[in-house]
Amino acid sequence: MNQQSRHMDGKLGHSHRDEANNSLSSSNSWPEAEYDEVTWEGGAQDFNDLRFMSGMRGQNYKAFVPPTIAETGYAPSPQIASLAEEASREISRFDEKYGARVGPFATIMLRSESVASSQIENLTANARSLGEAELGVEEKLNATLVVRNVRAMKSALAASENLDTGSILDTHRALMKGTRDEATAGSWRQQQVWIGTSSSSPIGAEFIPPHHDRVPALMDDLMVYARRTDVPAMAQAAIAHAQFETVHPFTDGNGRTGRALIHSMLKRHGVARNVSTPVSAGLLADIGAYHRSLDAYRAGNPEPIITLCSEASFRAIWNGTQxxxxxxxxxxxxxxxxxxxxxxxxxxxxxxxxxxxxxxxxxxxxxxxxxxxxxxxxxxxxxxxxxxxxxxxxxxxxxxxxxxxxxxxxxxxxxxxxxxxxxxx
Known part of the structure; x- marks a missing residue:
């Protein structure tokens, strides 16, 4: 992976790689990523710790810059493409079989998927607590948060025909409504975020998503890719999800919003017209593998996330059938x-x-x-x-x-x- 660095001075610089990514021929190669070198100036995470700030301010860190994918000609290997296609067919069969009972069963599956997606984020709630939270009982915070995830899923599915940045922002707004982050809900993040190590600085973090100045353009690019009709449904949904999690466009709620995107895309493709196959319930079988597949995607290999989402669909269909x-x-x-x-x-x-x-x-x-x-x-x-x-x-x-x-x-x-x-x- 190309790891060229550029120092950010005011606005982000333009990369020669940006044009190259948009003229790829169909192949198994994935466009290269790079990094922005950024000077840390401190932020809200510093918690007014002046000693820590003085030690970290002025240091440089490298923010990941994923390749643009709107016009990528990437195609997975025949074996992975076949697996993804079979997953799509199984989802369609499941949808056709249980879509006849679309009233109660669609609701059950949507809630079950929302619970599973929340559980990946360590938000657990039993069915009784969730049912009471839907009636306004806010005694258990996790159940209340899962109810908001149900609301976000409904928003995502309702907007599946649009599938643009506006629908993503609406989904996030529905997810975060009533939380402490409601003021910034439905808007792209305006600060650097990172994963791992210190909560006060990105210096030495395990993964540092793109600088926030890059988020709007990257999300525009992602949603162009998500609306393409020439890419097989499951492979496209898996890649779009991985790109979403890599861009990490929000300060919170990225995982749940990004998994809702999978369902929007499957519905838009006509793979799942009536019932939300609980893909997140399949991913729960091995969360470590899920995170490793995202790491592999960022390293330039989309096949693990396509494989994992496909296999998760098979597990989800088995579980949903039960x-x-x-x-x-x-x-x-x-x-x-x-x-x-x-x-x-x-x-x-x-x-x-x-x-x-x-x-x-x-x-x-x-x-x-x-x-x-x-x-x-x-x-x-x-x-x-x-x-x-x-x-x-x-x-x-x-x-x-x-x-x-x-x-x-x-x-x-x-x-x-x-x-x-x-x-x-």
Whole structure:
């Protein structure tokens, strides 16, 4: 990899490599990266430690400059291309099979993917906490953050037809709304960020993404690549994700926003029209391999991230199929227990519980138009038959939760987080 350095003096200099990257013929070679040499002038991370600042200010560090990829002619090796294509076909089959139940199952998969993507960032929340957080209970911070990730995923999927920098900013804004970083949500970072070692300086860091002055142009370039229609879906999504994580355009929320981009691209390609295949749940099987594949991408080899995303899709489909079978079995058992008229409200409540296993009266009214008396009759019947458990929440009224469905969702998350054993899926 070319490691030429340029000192930043005011605006960033122009590189001869920028034009060369845009005229590549189709090949297995990846365009070269380089570095900017930057003088550290201190920043918000210094925490007013004047002794540390005096020791680090004025020192130079090298910020990574990824190659532009909008017009790259790179093609993976035939073996990797075949693997990626098979992953796309499997996702399409999964989507076609479960898209018929698009109402409840699409919601279940979207939430499950959001939980898994958050878990990669060490944000864990069980299904019960997540369900309560969706109803406004903010007692558990992680659950609240995962709910915001669900919101961000919805934003990303809604904008899949646009797939531009505006849609990325909207996704990030949805993710960070209500957090301490809300003021900068939906805008490119205005400071240097880095990974590893000191929290106060990039000097000696494991990886230093591009200087913030480069972010807008790099993101414009990335989204041009993401909209291309001549690149196979899975390979394109994996590369775009790796480039996104390398640019690291935000101060926080890069991982979750970058994984939402994968789903936007798969939907735009028509690979996953109805259901969000929980790719992040597949990546959870070996987070170390995920990080190593990003390192390999930055070193000029995109094949590991394409391979990993493809294999993660296979694991995610296996896991998602298990969840689908569990949800179907539970829903069938519920219906067998209940004796009521065909037009009774309880049947609609049962269907809602498949995708929202924690509800309250406000949800039943908003989602199903049920007044207090009709809600009470339905929930009393479901309580008597062991479908739900009612609990009074301090100052928030009565909640009902469906333990069997919550257990199925937690089992999905546990399977996703379990490192794959040799010879198993």
């Amino acid at each position: 969840l689908a079978e569990d949800v179907t079995s539970i829903a069938d058992s519920w219906k067998a227990r209940i004796k009521a008229r065909k037009d009774a409200a309880v049947w609609r409540v049962l269907e809602l519980l498949e995708s929202r296993p924690v509800v309250n009266a406000a949800v039943l009214e908003a989602e199903l138009g049920l007044d207090y008396l009709r809600s009470k009759r339905a929930m009393d019947l479901l309580t008597e038959n062991g479908v739900v458990i009612g609990v009074d929440k301090y100052k928030r009224g009565r909640f009902w939760r469906a333990p069997e469905m919550l257990n199925a969702l937690d089992a999905f998350a546990e399977r996703a987080g379990r490192r794959r054993q040799s010879g198993s899926v």
